């Protein structure tokens with residue numbers, strides 16, 4: 273199947289999607305294609321009034337469809353049909369995703385799209401399996417923990433893997449019997465719009481997914497502060513997460529899930545399968561050009577194998593070739609915006625000025641798109657912003673150690689704790705380090721998410737609150753009521 277496409281002849285969904293219909297709206301925020309830097313249009317910004325209209329639509333749809341109270345298997349069946357349709361329409365979805373995001377079209381069908389369809393099926397199966405439970409109380413009473421959906425969930429997603437993020441939010445919220453008002457990133461709204469359309473084609477009652485487009489301060493804040501949004505599910509930067517917390521505190525208390533930033537270490541011990549470690553470390557920083565929350569951006573390698581590991585990673589980095597996301601052979605992503613590419617350049621230049629050695633990369637690629645060379649920085653101080661800050665680009669720092677304790681001390685980050693990688697053949701060491709590392713996910717002798725959707729994902733420290741994926745994500749979309757009946 274030929275996936276490559278001409279970006280100038282793609283039909284883009286237009287406007288907000290509320291109550292099953294597109295609401296055309298004036299474009300406000302200029303949009304650019306990262307693959308060639310071309311300006312192509314503008315994203316509308318939903319006002320607080322429009323967000324309110326979407327919330328009211330969701331409430332009415334919940335009431336009229338009986339989505340929360342129907343036999344739960346009905347929800348399961350509709351969500352399975354949605355997952356099937358996502359696979360049937362995979363090429364259209366892949367092209368919409370690749371058009372203005374950083375995701376190469378050739379990686380999407382078997383990657384993001386297949387995983388999203390599987391996740392929706394995974395969550396669909398919870399609908400008739402998780403619920404209220406009877407609990408032991410005295411014989412003169414009946415105790416029950418009654419589980420109920422929240423009502424309208426507000427979801428806000430980032431640009432780095434837009435379709436996957438929409439799936440993470442929509443699957444569990446809908447399976448659990450809620451309606452959703454979702455705001456994708458203003459830079460990458462299209463695949464979320466098509467996802468909503470496909471859900472309705474699969475039989476989801478109109479108005480249960482409403483997509484409002486816009487920025488954080490206007491549209492995002494209107495969602496998180498809306499009195500009838502009962503729960504907020506956010507994925508994005510730690511800074512925006514803090515702004516959301518403040519807004520929720522100012523406008524009314526409500527539960528929230530925050531999936532935030534990271535600066536994840538990868539520890540390579542000398543006894544590891546080094547080829548495996550090299551591949552995993554290189555892939556994790558090259559994938560999506562390091563624009564992943566769990567990018568393993570800090571290599572911490574045992575001194576006596578450092579040269580060998582660094583040589584292997586350099587070979588992978590130097591093979592990266594810039595090509596637009598709509599070329600199906602592309603495997604190396606552009607940076608999302610010129611502004612973000614400038615920021616990456618600044619951090620790298622500052623690190624070099626402070627004494628870091630740039631082993632490869634360190635500048636923009638010669639291409640009309642926003643590509644940045646894969647970059648490896650050695651000789652970095654632990655306090656350097658290159659080691660401490662989330663760069664969100666293809667920049668890997670390398671530090672060496674002699675003793676396990678030293679490796680763990682380097683790995684520990686004062687504020688982030690999203691993920692960590694660990695490569696060793698010593699089982700005892702693997703378990704010791706797994707206990708010691710303060711992160712929400714530890715990968716041992718591998719790095720990156722698998723298709724084991726049962727494993728929750730979320731951060732320690734300022735990398736987040738609560739979990740996506742796994743049973744926890746389903747339960748996070750239900751509230752519980754304790755009931756005690758005197759007999």
Ligand code: NAD
Pocket residue numbers: 428429430431432433455456457458486487488489491492493496507508509510511512513515516531532533534564565566662664690729730731735736
């Ligand atoms: P961002 O925080 O700038 O924006 C994310 C979303 O939040 C966008 O839709 C944006 O419009 C909205 N937003 C921004 N400010 C807001 C506010 N005050 N109120 C409400 N909404 C607001 O992040 P980004 O640049 O789109 O994405 C990259 C970030 O996302 C990185 O920090 C990355 O680590 C993080 N991320 C985390 C995970 C995870 O699972 N932990 C997954 C993917 C990305």
